[in-house]
Amino acid sequence: MSNLLEVHSVSKKFGEFTALNNVSITVPKGSIFGLLGPNGAGKTTLIRVINQITMPDQGHVLLDTEPLQSHHIRDIGYLPEERGLYKSMKVGEQALYLAQLKGMQKGVAKKRLKMWFERLEIGDWWNKKIQELSKGMAQKIQFVVTVLHEPKLLIFDEPFSGFDPINANLIKDEILRLRDEGATVIFSTHRMESVEELCDHIALIHKSNKVLDGNLMDIKRQYKTNTYEIGIDSLNNINLEKELTSKFQVSPAEFKTLGNELKINIKLSKKETANDLLSYLTTKGQVSHFVELIPTANDIFIQTVKNN
Amino acid sequence: MNHLQLIIQREYLTKVKNKTFLIMTILSPVIMIVLFSVVAYLSQLNNNKQRTISILDESGLVASIFKDAENTKYEVLQNITLENAKTIVKEKENYGLLYIKKIEDISNSSNHIQFYSKKSPSLTLISSLESKIEKQLYNMKLVEEGVDLDKIEAAKINIDIAQENFTGEKTSKLDSFMKLGFGGVAGYLLFMFIIIYGNMIMRSVIEEKTSRIIEVIISSVKPIQLMLGKIIGTSLAGITQFAIWIILGSVLLTIVSMVFGIDMASAQTPQQELVKQAMENPGINGEIQQAMASFYNLPLANLIIAFILFFIGGYLLYSSLYAAIGAAVDNETDTQQFMLPIIMPLILAVYVGMFTVIEDPHGTVSTLFSFIPFTSPVVMLMRIPFGVPLWQQIVSLLLLVGTFMFTVWFAAKIYRVGILMYGKKPTYKELIKWIRY
Structure with missing residues (x-):
């Protein structure tokens, strides 16, 4: 699979402040790429560099193997975190204006807008003014405007903020559908559950540096600790706990069950396998719960940020 | 359609379709005419009283x-x-x-x-x-x-000194009044235009910042395109408004004076009254023809071309600064500290025009200020009716264009950084730093 976007050693300083320090990322074609990082890490600056809003001091960006040029603006759809619309303009004419700025013909833009408005069930908003709409409604329009010109690369900065769960789901499905139709998506967010749900690749930026990147599953494999969450019921759970504590590296576990079984996390050494553990446990009591603990994106995020 | 055209079109249409703009456009001449008619009517009432x-x-x-x-x-x-x-x-x-x-x-x-x-x-x-x-x-x-x-x-003698410069151009006192009038109106018009529509540009930049649409826009167009589009679109709206004011004003004036039979001339100020008396004086009869003649004596072609060029140059110079201010701040109340350096040279220009140019149109002060780009549009427009050598006009215009390009570049820098800055009010020091970003 080739890469749609390659960012090569991009640095950017604002006066004394370094916003990006030698950051490189590669975004494979057709992927949903999560750009993660705490507030002020430099995500927005990186996105602005990709959008040619900010010029990097060093490094370069390749879109579809070409160095970024002004005509690439048409190949990118960008939904910024700080987003809004002209308050006193009508929905339809505003969307048309923004579409034309992206280089679309008026007629084509109008046709596609009508289609999108139907799909998102906002067809009767065409002649409303933005100030009459709620925040969530305005967000829907912004989403449509971002994807309307069918760009190769879509960049969403916190796309779900301001949406209720139903509309957030609607937008999520649209993003997945756009990916299936061939678009590549960069997705910047703090909401780890949506990263878990959507992203196949991630990069983590912390204090202007890239600290982690790659395929999400690979990263998880790399971060897993060979720990299993276990629920087991025996005649004497207290004795069993003592025995397990002496034999393995354990920690308390927390999950919901129906009975009074012993809940415990067991970390295995590299030599031991899950099968060994399970067959040992079956001799001790009734095993009701046996799950490998896979690190969540959230765990990885917190761990990486803390370690740096 | 290219980006600049699109932006100009949008700026123009939203300005022109704006309710406040519409109301102001229609109401201003109506209010003016009503006030004028009331004054005229009252003074007529006063005059008509037999005593x-x-x-x-x-x-x-x-x-x-x-x-x-x-x-x-x-x-x-x-x-x-x-x-x-x-x-x-x-x-x-x-x-x-x-x-x-x-x-x-x-x-x-x-x-x-x-x-x-x-x-x-x-x-x-x-x-x-x-x-x-x-x-x-x-x-x-x-x-x-x-x-x-x-x-x-029989011994009474009436003297009117005939003035003529060395190149043979004849002038008279009346000519001088005409020139002052022309220069004054042109300079003042530019001054008003800059203040009214410069502010409008500034507000429209701030609006884009507060509504947070700016980042969406500049991911599609270059900031300088957006800025120029705004300036041009707003100026066109301004010219439209001015034109409507003039047309509507004169139409209304005609209608009002026809319907109510009010003699608008009776609403004149005392000075005008004096002039009128002087005109009616048998000795100075024929001055009206002379006034027409001195009007045609003005370097009209030069005036019109210079007016257009200096007007555009001066207006663009100042409006780009207004746009930069708008980009640097978050809301209108923060603009105060940056407004003073813009307003000062403008007011200075009008003062220089009103006092120095009238006194001595080709003196050192007038000449100097007609070269300084921030005052030259107003001062030069006031000087030109008195005959300014072409080289001076060209040099002044070149200086103006050069400075204008510099301020547009400067404003674009501030604009580019400023439109994405939220939250804090920048200081002058920070503005200088932004230029290096």
Whole structure:
């Protein structure tokens, strides 16, 4: 699979402040790429560099193997975190204006807008003014405007903020559908559950540096600790706990069950396998719960940020 | 359609379709005309009032000089006492009574004349009476001293110095007034235009920041395109508004004066009144033709071309600064600290134009300020009617264009950084830093 976007050693300083320090990322074609990082890490600056809003001091960006040029603006759809619309303009004419700025013909833009408005069930908003709409409604329009010109690369900065769960789901499905139709998506967010749900690749930026990147599953494999969450019921759970504590590296576990079984996390050494553990446990009591603990994106995020 | 055109179109249409803009465009000339008509109507009302002034002339020297005029009638009382005269005037509700005691010696007649009235009389009436009596007594004194009045009349000479510069261009006092008028109107128009529409540009930049649409827009277009589009679009809206004001104003004025038969000329200021009187004076008759002639004497082609060029240059220079201010701040209240450096040179220019150029259009100060780009549009426009060498105009214009390009570049830098900065009010130091980003 080739890469749609390659960012090569991009640095950017604002006066004394370094916003990006030698950051490189590669975004494979057709992927949903999560750009993660705490507030002020430099995500927005990186996105602005990709959008040619900010010029990097060093490094370069390749879109579809070409160095970024002004005509690439048409190949990118960008939904910024700080987003809004002209308050006193009508929905339809505003969307048309923004579409034309992206280089679309008026007629084509109008046709596609009508289609999108139907799909998102906002067809009767065409002649409303933005100030009459709620925040969530305005967000829907912004989403449509971002994807309307069918760009190769879509960049969403916190796309779900301001949406209720139903509309957030609607937008999520649209993003997945756009990916299936061939678009590549960069997705910047703090909401780890949506990263878990959507992203196949991630990069983590912390204090202007890239600290982690790659395929999400690979990263998880790399971060897993060979720990299993276990629920087991025996005649004497207290004795069993003592025995397990002496034999393995354990920690308390927390999950919901129906009975009074012993809940415990067991970390295995590299030599031991899950099968060994399970067959040992079956001799001790009734095993009701046996799950490998896979690190969540959230765990990885917190761990990486803390370690740096 | 390219980006710049699209932006200009949007800016223009949203401005023109804006309700406040529409209301202001239509209402302003209406309000102006209504005010104007009220003033005209009232002063006409005042003028139309007939007043009768009774005269009791015990000296018998002056009564004959008072001739009934349009609004003033004179009634000469004879052979009654002052007390009776007063009663008669009161009963008849006449405006007042002019009483002249018996005069023995004309040179010593000042305290022999009195005016009685119910209310204190108007200043103009008193001075007109005074001048009439003075003239009569002066003539009488001359006759008394044995001077022939006809000879004095014949000896009167009217001088109008013909002015001509070394290249043979003729001018006159009236020409100078014409020139001042032209330059003043052009300079003031530019000043007003910059203030009104510069502010409009600034507000529209701030609006894009506060509504947070700016990042969406500049991911599609270059900031400088957006800025220029805004400036041009708003200016076009401004020109439209100005044009409507002028057309609507003159149409309304015509209608109002036709329907109500109000003579707009009667709403003139005292100075204009003086000019009118001077015009009516038989000695200076034909000045209207002369005024027309001096109008055509003005370097019209030069004026119009220079007006357009300096107007555009000056306006763009200032409006790019307004756009930069708008980009640097988050809301209108924060603009104050940056407004002063913009307003100061503008006001300075108008002052220099009003005082120095009138005094000496080609003096050092006027010439200097007509080269400094921040004052040159206003000052040069005021100077040009007096004839400015072409090289000066060209140099000044080149300086203006150069500075304009610099400020647009400077403003674009601030704009580019500023539009994405939220939250804090920047200082001048930070603005300088932004330029290096």
